[in-house]
Amino acid sequence: MSPNLLLPEASAAQLLRRRVLGAAGTLLLVGTYLFLVITQPTGIVEGLGQGVALATFAAYLIAAVLLLLAVLPDLPVSALTLIPVALALNIILGQFVGSVMVPLYLDSIGTVLVGFLAGRRAGAATGVLSTLIWSLFAPTVLPFAAGAALVGFLAGTAARYGALRRPYLAPIAGLVAGVLVGVVSSPVAAFVYGGTSGVGTGAVVAAFRSMGDSLLSAVTKQALISDPGDKAIVFLIAALLVFALPKRLSGSFEFIRRYKVLGKSGNK
C-alpha cells in the first residue's frame, strides 16, 4: 500500500516526539526489569512489597502505552486494518484452544501474524492493543502488555531476517522468542501477583519453590518451560497461515516486499 498522497507528511517535531516516546518506553521497560532482577526485592506482601507491585505494574503498563503511542501514527493503513483482525483472532483462536483442555495458550497467533506480514512495529502495537482490549474482560493481563509487545516485535524481527524463508526456521525463532518473552514477563507474575494465575503453572512454580528456589527464580523457570514451546507452535501456525495466503495478498504488504520475507518466490 502506498502512503496517502493527500495528507501532509509528519513534521520533524512529530517524528522527534515519537522517537522520544519510543526511547522513553524502552528505557522504562529495561530499567524496571534490571532493577527487579538485580535487587530481587523480598517481602512481597508487606512493606516494600506493595510498592514494588505497584511500581512494576505501572512501569510495565506505561512503557507499553508509550511504545504504542510512538508506533501507532507511523503504521500504514494496510497494517491498521489488519490489527483488529489479529486481535479478534487472538481471542477466537485462544478460546478455541482453551475450550479443549490442550495445555497451550496459542493466544498470540494474531499478534505474530501481524508481525510476519506488517513488521515489528505493527506486531508490537498489536501486542499492546491486544492486551489492553483483552483487559476489559480479564484485567489481570494488563501488566503483561510489554511482554505481548515483545512477542509481536520479535515476530517482525524474525520475519525480517528470514525466519519465513524456510518452514523449519519459524518454530526455531518461536523458541528463542519464547525464552525472551518468558524472562521479561516473569517479574510481573512474581512481583505483581506473587506467582501465576493458572493451577497447572502454579503447581510447577510450587515444585520449584519447594526445591529451594526464590519466587522470581521459580516463576522464571516455569515461564522457560511453558513459553518457548507455546511460542514455537504459535510461530509455526502463523507461518503456515502466511504461506497459505495468496501471493497477491501477502505481496500487498510493503514489509513482505521490502525485506523479501517469503524469499524470492513469495515476492512475485
Add this chain to the structure above:
Amino acid sequence: MKRRITQLHPFTVLCLAVFTVAVATAASVWWLSCAVIVMCLAIGAVAGKARKLAALSGAIMLPTLLSLLMIHGLASRDSSPVIAAWGPISLTRGGAEVAMMLALRTAVLVVVGLLCGLLIDKHQLVAAIDLSPAPPQAGYLLASTLFLLPQMMEKQHAIGEAQALRKAGTGRGLAGWLQRLRLRAVPLVLSSVQDAHDRSVHLAARGFPARGEHSRLRQVADSQIQRGVRWVALLCSVLVPAAILVPFGGAA
C-alpha cells in the same frame, strides 16, 4: 442512580478505578480490600450487573487463589503452625495468610477492572478516545476490534458448521483436534485478511486517518466537575500510595 452511574464519562470511571486499585494495593489491609470488593458488587447491583460481575470475577479468581495457595501455602518455608497435611505436603498458617493477602490484592484489581468493563459503554469509550488528544488510529482500532469480534465469532461458527456438514474434521484425539483447528483457522484467516486488505484500500482512498477538527455524531457527556474528579483521582493515585509506602520523617 443507575442512569447516573452509566452516564459517567468513560475516562472518569477509569481514573476512579486507577485510584481505587492503587490505594487498596498500597494499603494492603484485608478489610479495605474486602470493602472495595463489596462496594464494587453494590455498584454492580445498582447497575444491574452484580451477577455477571460475581461470575466473571469468580472464574478468574478461583484458579488464581488455588495457584497462590500451592505456591505460598504448600511450598512455604516458614515455621508457622501446620493447618493441614497430606503426606509430605502441608499447608502452613503463614503461607495461607500470604496467599490470601495476595489473592485479595489481585481480587481488587479483577473486580474493579471487570466493573469498569461492565459499566463503560463501548461506543462511548470509542467516542471519548476519538475526542481526546490520543492518535486517531487508537479509536479506530478499538472500535473496529469490538465490532469485528462478534462478526468473526459468527464467521468461525459458520465455518465450523459448514465443515461438519461436509463431514470434515471429525477425527478424534490430538490429530482430529489439529485437523479441526486447521479447517477452521485457515478459511477464517484467509477471508479476514482479504477483508482487511479491501478495507484498507477504501480507508486510504478516504484519507484515513483524518487530522484536525471534525464533527462527530455521538457526543460524550462531560462536565467541569468530572474533569476535576479525573485530575484529582490521578494525582491521588500517585500521592496517596507514596504517603502510605514512603517512610517520612523517621517513621521507618
